[in-house]
Structures are given as C-alpha cells and as structure tokens.
Amino acid sequence: MNPYQQNKRWKYILLAFALIIASGSLLYTKYLVKNIARSERTRAQVWALTMKQLLSSDDNDYLNFAFAVRDSLTVPAIITDDKGDIINARELDSTKTFIKLTNEVLEPGQKAKVYDPEYFKSELEMMKSQHEPIRIKTGYGFGKGYWLVYYKDSLLLTQLRVFPYIQLTVIAIFLLAAYTAFSSSRKSEQNQVWVGLAKETAHQLGTPISSLMAWIELIKDKFNAEQDPLMLEMENDVKRLEIVADRFSKIGSKPVLEQHSVYAVVEDFINYFKVRVSNKINFELHGNQQLQAGINIPLFDWVIENLLKNAVNAIEGTGNISVNIGASKTKKLIYIDVTDTGKGIPRSKFDTVFRPGYTTRKRGWGLGLSLTKRMVENYHNGQIFVKDSELGKGTTFRIVLNVLGRAPKTRLLQKAALSNA
Structure with missing residues (x-):
C-alpha cells in the first residue's frame, strides 16, 4: 500500500x-x-x-x-x-x-x-x-x-436540545481551522525541503555533467568521430542531463515564459524521446503548428516527458501514443491532448492520480503527475486534468494553456470553453 x-x-x-x-x-x-x-x-x-x-x-x-x-x-x-x-x-x-x-x-x-x-x-x-x-x-x-x-x-430542556449541535459545530469549526493551519504549515515545510533538495541536486549534477561533456569532446577529437551516430546520441543524452539539472535549479523560483510554437516544442521532445523507448510503441503528433503560448522550454519538456512516460508505463506491449494540439473557438486557450492505448484509469481516480504518493507501480514514488500538475498550474498558469479514460482502452490527459499567459479562471470554465473544440 x-x-x-x-x-x-x-x-x-x-x-x-x-x-x-x-x-x-x-x-x-x-x-x-x-x-x-x-x-x-x-x-x-x-x-x-x-x-x-x-x-x-x-x-x-x-x-x-x-x-x-x-x-x-x-x-x-x-x-x-x-x-x-x-x-x-x-x-x-x-x-x-x-x-x-x-x-x-x-x-x-x-x-x-x-x-x-x-x-x-x-x-x-x-x-x-x-x-x-x-x-x-x-x-x-x-x-x-x-x-x-x-x-x-422549559428553558433548560430547550437549551439541552440544541446544545449538542452547537457544541459539535464549534468543535468542527475549531478542528477544521486547526487542520487547515497545520496542513498549510506542513505544506510550507515540505515545499522548503523540496526546493532545497532540488537546488542541491542541480548543484551536485553540475560537475559530472561538465566532465562528461569534456570527455565526449576529447573522444571525438581523438578518434575523429565528429559525425559518429553513437557519439551524437551520447551528446544528446548529456545535453538532456544539463536540461534536467537546469529544471531542478528553477524549482522554487518563477521561471521566465517566452512565446514559442507549442507544436515545435512538443515535436522536438517527441523526436528525442521515441528513440529511447520500445519500438513497439508508435508516436503520432497532430495539430495546428502556428499556435503559440508562453512556455519555459526546460520545464515544459518535463511536463511532456512525465505524460509520455506515464503513457508508456500504461501500455503493456504494443500500443499507440498520440498528441493533438488545438485551440478553443475563441482562440484564447490552447489545449494539448496526450492519448494512450493503455490500461486506463477508473473515473473515481481522475483527481487522485495528481496527488503525491499515488502510484500503481511497485517501484514508483507517485511524484510524476504531481510535479506535472505543479509545473503546469504554478509555472505556466495553465490547467491539467484527465479528460477521458476507459479501463482497458486508454486515457487522455489534457493540458490547457492561455495564449496570453494568464491563468484560466476555473476548471469548469475551461472545460466549457473546450467542450466543442
């Protein structure tokens, strides 16, 4: 458990x-x-x-x-x-x-x-x-x-009739206030620990990554392997480690969002990711290539990476993962749907999957989707939720971004805006 x-x-x-x-x-x-x-x-x-x-x-x-x-x-x-x-x-x-x-x-x-x-x-x-x-x-x-x-x-009997309800109400209000205060304090402490751990991890990764980059350059010069495919893939992996370290260094601080083509950013990561998973899984990308939104590429790549890894883990054997990028009728909201043909999620767990510690894997920590939600909502002013899922057929996660970089008012509004998109 x-x-x-x-x-x-x-x-x-x-x-x-x-x-x-x-x-x-x-x-x-x-x-x-x-x-x-x-x-x-x-x-x-x-x-x-x-x-x-x-x-x-x-x-x-x-x-x-x-x-x-x-x-x-x-x-x-x-x-x-x-x-x-x-x-x-x-x-x-x-x-x-x-x-x-x-x-x-x-x-x-x-x-x-x-x-x-x-x-x-x-x-x-x-x-x-x-x-x-x-x-x-x-x-x-x-x-x-x-x-x-x-x-x-009598007055005594009347008071005795209502007293337990008043007493229980006061106790409930007190417990609720105490729980809220302690929960807020605990979350604040957890956030501080998480930020400190993330920044220390980024710092510790910096030295070996720099050494690896130097060793790769040395090998390419010594063996004249500038265009060797294996060396290029090694170089891509080390660059990915640099990006991971950069991601951790940004935890706890407000990232800079810049206008980028959402399609191009997602396409670049899929091209990197799909050669590192089983060839039994087919990747598809569809959508409007002109749509732009405020994005921090290292952190947004992390979002896509977590969703794709989650989709790969949900597929047992052969399957498909498709990413569809579109916009609402008002063109103010951009949505990114990540759909897999995996085992699906029960409807009762649609919100639970984003909570820290929730996982169906024996060795999982249950942090991937929790971090994804934090990066989408806190850092990109967006929303993420399970759009649809059916046991044995697959799941669709939806990311919603505001073209202007502002947070959608509520989840209900965004769903209504995208219901006919």
Missing part, C-alpha cells in the same frame, strides 16, 4: 471515530431530553391537579401544602376550559401577561389583570405544536366537564 493510500485509510478511520463520538453524544443527549420531557409532563399534571384541589378544598393546612407544591413547579403552562377560555397560566413572561389594570376592584388595593390575547395566542400555538394537552376532568371552578393543560419545554 502506497503512502497516499495509507494516509487516506487513516483519515477514514479518524472520521469514523469522530462520527461514533458525535453519534454517541447526540444519542445520550436525546436520552436525557426524553427523561426530562417526561418529568416536565408529570410536573404539568401535578400543577393542574393542584389547581383543581385549590379550587375545591377548604382545609387550610392542605391549601398551604398545595400552594407550596404549585409554587415549586416551573414548567411554562396554560390551563383552558373545554371552550378554550384561559383559566390560569404559569411561568410565562410577566411583562406580557397583561396589557393594563382595570378599575374593577377584587379586594381592597387590588385590581384585576386583563391578559394580552396576542401573547397568549402565540404561546398556546407553541405549546400545541410541542405537546399533546393533558385532559383533567373537573366539576369545579370556572369550567364544567374538563380542563386542558397546555405546556411547553
């Missing part, structure tokens, strides 16, 4: 644990809410029965006890008779339970309260939506037949 797949598996394992913890928290909270809700319904029943007894009893000791029980209940509730008229209320907003004091005198120094109908209407609707009313038979007081006791969740 490659490092990318291992990291992906650990992410899934940690995500599963997080879901288990979140589910456990929600289930336990639901259990507590259910018990508290049952307790509050019992309180509402006790309060209603207490009010019923208060209206029918003359025992002072019992009345004192009933008042104490009534005052200890804190569930917001409203009692109505069978006609819907309000008989009593409990634990509602004291600032909204009446509009004004009338002149009707109940006892010396007291006036009757006139209740706010709109407030009670809204409270009743809320209570009806939350719980079924408690029906109590009675023959006393204001109503005949039965009372209906409506109640709603």
